[in-house]
Amino acid sequence: xxxxxxxxxxxxxxxxxxxxxxxxxxxxxxxxxxxxxxxxxxxxxxxxxxxxxxxxxxxxxxxxxxxxxxxxxxxxxxxxxxxxxxxxxxxxxxxxxxxxxx
Amino acid sequence: xxxxxxxxxxxxxxxxxxxxxxxxxxxxxxxxxxxxxxxxxxxxxxxxxxxxxxxxxxxxxxxxxxxxxxxxxxxxxxxxxxxxxxxxxxxxxxxxxxxxxxxxxxxxxxxxxxxxxxxxxxxxxxxxxxxxxxxxxxxxxxxxxxxxxxxxxxxxxxxxxxxxxxxxxxxxxxxxxxxxxxxxxxxxxxxxxxxxxxxxxxxxxxxxxxxxxxxxxxxxxxxxxxxxxxxxxxxxxxxxxxxxxxxxxxxxxxxxxxxxxxxxxxxxxxxxxxxxxxxxxxxxxxxxxxxxxxxxxxxxxxxxxxxxxxxxxxxxxxxxxxxxxxxxxxxxxxxxxxxxxxxxxxxxxxxxxxxxxxxxxxxxxxxxxxxxxxxxxxxxxxxxxxxxxxxxxxxxxxxxxxxxxxxxxxxxxxxxxxxxxxxxxxxxxxxxxxxxxxxxxxxxxxxxxxxxxxxxxxxxxxxxxxxxxxxxxxxxxxxxxxxxxxxxxxxxxxxxxxxxxxxxxxxxxxxxxxxxxxxxxxxxxxxxxxxxxxxxxxxxxxxxxxxxxxxxxxxxxxxxxxxxxxxxxxxxxxxxxxxxxxxxxxxx
Numbered sequence: 141x142x143x144x145x146x147x148x149x150x151x152x153x154x155x156x157x158x159x160x161x162x163x164x165x166x167x168x169x170x171x172x173x174x175x176x177x178x179x180x181x182x183x184x185x186x187x188x189x190x191x192x193x194x195x196x197x198x199x200x201x202x203x204x205x206x207x208x209x210x211x212x213x214x215x216x217x218x219x220x221x222x223x224x225x226x227x228x229x230x231x232x233x234x235x236x237x238x239x240x241x242x
Numbered sequence: 243x244x245x246x247x248x249x250x251x252x253x254x255x256x257x258x259x260x261x262x263x264x265x266x267x268x269x270x271x272x273x274x275x276x277x278x279x280x281x282x283x284x285x286x287x288x289x290x291x292x293x294x295x296x297x298x299x300x301x302x303x304x305x306x307x308x309x310x311x312x313x314x315x316x317x318x319x320x321x322x323x324x325x326x327x328x329x330x331x332x333x334x335x336x337x338x339x340x341x342x343x344x345x346x347x348x349x350x351x352x353x354x355x356x357x358x359x360x361x362x363x364x365x366x367x368x369x370x371x372x373x374x375x376x377x378x379x380x381x382x383x384x385x386x387x388x389x390x391x392x393x394x395x396x397x398x399x400x401x402x403x404x405x406x407x408x409x410x411x412x413x414x415x416x417x418x419x420x421x422x423x424x425x426x427x428x429x430x431x432x433x434x435x436x437x438x439x440x441x442x443x444x445x446x447x448x449x450x451x452x453x454x455x456x457x458x459x460x461x462x463x464x465x466x467x468x469x470x471x472x473x474x475x476x477x478x479x480x481x482x483x484x485x486x487x488x489x490x491x492x493x494x495x496x497x498x499x500x501x502x503x504x505x506x507x508x509x510x511x512x513x514x515x516x517x518x519x520x521x522x523x524x525x526x527x528x529x530x531x532x533x534x535x536x537x538x539x540x541x542x543x544x545x546x547x548x549x550x551x552x553x554x555x556x557x558x559x560x561x562x563x564x565x566x567x568x569x570x571x572x573x574x575x576x577x578x579x580x581x582x583x584x585x586x587x588x589x590x591x592x593x594x595x596x597x598x599x600x601x602x603x604x605x606x607x608x609x610x611x612x613x614x615x616x617x618x619x620x621x622x623x624x625x626x627x628x629x630x631x632x633x634x635x636x637x638x639x640x641x642x643x644x645x646x647x648x649x650x651x652x653x654x655x656x657x658x659x660x661x662x663x664x665x666x667x668x669x670x671x672x673x674x675x676x677x678x679x680x681x682x683x684x685x686x687x688x689x690x691x692x693x694x695x696x697x698x699x700x701x702x703x704x705x706x707x708x709x710x711x712x713x714x715x716x717x718x719x720x721x722x723x724x725x726x727x728x729x730x731x732x733x734x735x736x737x738x739x740x741x742x743x744x745x746x747x748x749x750x751x752x753x754x755x756x757x758x759x760x761x762x763x764x765x766x767x768x769x770x771x772x773x774x775x776x777x778x779x780x781x782x783x784x785x786x787x788x789x790x791x792x793x794x795x796x797x798x799x800x801x802x803x804x805x806x807x808x809x810x811x812x813x814x815x816x817x818x819x820x821x822x823x824x825x826x827x828x829x830x
């Protein structure tokens with residue numbers, strides 16, 4: 141699991157972070173979590189998802205489910221790596237599209 | 243009576259799909275795997291890691307194969323997205339990394355370590371406060387068990403490789419179990435648990451093979467290879483049937499076969515009485531795939547398309563596109579006949595309701611069907627949009643379930659008008675004059691049918707619930723099931739009242755409950771003036787035969803006479819006498 145204090149590595153490495161609100165009604169249950177992981181896995185960056193001080197690996201479906209992120213909960217998505225900005229953008233998009241639900 | 247040899251055993255459950263099957267039992271056990279545990283030498287660690295990786299690869303391969311079968315076969319999209327979740331779990335670093343770490347630390351065989359990691363996750367998930375997520379523990383268990391079996395080299399609960407004439411016996415069957423099912427080999431299903439709406443029941447009906455559920459602990463009392471007769475009519479499984487039982491079933495078969503042939507010949511003839519009164523005979527379906535079978539037995543359209551399958555077995559709601567696709571599919575398949583699409587009827591016996599609403603003490607009197615829809619307008623409007631879009635085909639009607647007063651119809655119609663307005667703005671084609679119907683299944687609706695008739699284009703009497711609600715009887719409860727009387731004077735009066743209210747207001751009325759498919763009640767319903775009967779495909783031929791042998795004037799006389807009777811059993815006797823006279827073969 142990525143520690144928030146992780147060193148920013150080589151020069152092409154960067155960090156991006158964004159707070160996202162869960163707007164789909166049923167929250168991050170299994171299917172949205174699977175979708176999240178699918179998108180996260182497209183990127184080389186380490187991705188961390190934090191909710192109320194609890195952080196999990198954004199590439200772990202079970203980690204995401206354990207967060208029990210219901211409707212209206214707020215999650216901080218942080219990516220570390222050369223494609224961090226793009227990763228956060230695409231993940232934010234998932235939240236905005238309600239994970240193709242509702 | 244001859245004493246039965248002790249070898250034959252009879253198990254009683256609930257018949258949820260009609261028919262009789264003979265075959266050999268295969269028990270699909272879900273018993274916990276026995277996982278060996280032993281220490282390993284440090285140099286064996288790479289070997290254990292390789293085994294684990296191989297098991298993960300094999301598992302992913304199996305899951306992908308299942309997905310493909312679902313895509314090409316008859317599996318639902320819901321189960322395919324469950325498999326997506328399963329694939330994701332096999333790739334989860336949170337599952338894989340702790341196994342690797344503990345292998346190094348504990349130096350034990352990989353299956354024992356994996357089992358311990360997996361169980362921990364299942365347990366944690368099962369204790370989460372969120373009900374939806376808690377249910378996902380089942381998925382984690384399902385997929386980790388699959389990985390474990392691959393590690394152990396054990397065979398799967400594989401239903402793809404069954405011998406011909408197999409009766410599948412299981413505790414319960416999930417979509418992921420049955421997605422690999424080789425349908426050609428299976429002649430019937432028997433499960434320990436379940437109901438009319440469980441996955442097994444729905445699948446059996448669409449496959450047109452018998453199924454019996456609710457057989458309690460059957461799966462623990464039978465073994466592979468035992469021969470059995472599965473009777474989906476009576477809800478029984480006879481294991482190791484003796485000579486006498488085989489003979490009885492043989493005779494029943496021969497008779498059913500010749501009667502069935504005679505009735506099948508009526509396929510293309512109208513459902514018309516001897517004196518020229520026509521009734522529309524349509525069918526009830528659960529899945530779009532059921533339409534061809536329905537048309538094959540001569541149905542004049544779909545009188546009840548239940549849409550719950552779209553909502554079952556998943557935690558989210560189907561979107562408009564997904565629904566519209568299914569509705570279009572049915573509308574096109576049913577042409578030139580029409581299709582009545584019933585809006586969401588979840589709740590009561592439909593298990594999904596427990597997932598979207600807290601468990602209710604009395605779900606049949608609770609938050610379900612139109613009540614749920616009017617309180618969740620977005621869910622309802624999404625469905626109405628999809629139905630309206632399919633109505634562009636020109637043969638779609640819509641029907642609201644569980645109406646208890648005219649206010650609900652008015653509210654639902656307002657939402658329908660709003661949805662029409664939106665679609666018009668967006669430029670979608672749809673049927674502006676789509677017929678709207680109300681299910682009459684609650685006594686308060688039946689008693690105010692005159693008012694409701696002014697707001698709709700047709701009625702469909704849901705007799706199962708109407709009887710249940712009128713008599714305050716749960717017919718699944720065997721202690722009171724004897725009070726469930728379709729011929730009770732109160733029921734006859736309610737049905738009669740609905741028909742009169744409909745006809746007084748120039749609208750038509752159908753019956754879509756089980757009595758519509760029972761030859762015994764058909765003359766009564768026809769005589770009362772019911773315009774349409776919607777029945778299961780399997781009942782269609784015999785119902786048509788009864789109508790074609792009936793004289794409408796006799797049916798009207800019968801209906802009038804039953805309304806004067808004071809006791810159910812007198813009514814039953816009249817019905818029996820008439821049926822005996824016109825079609826003795828179908829008297830059960």
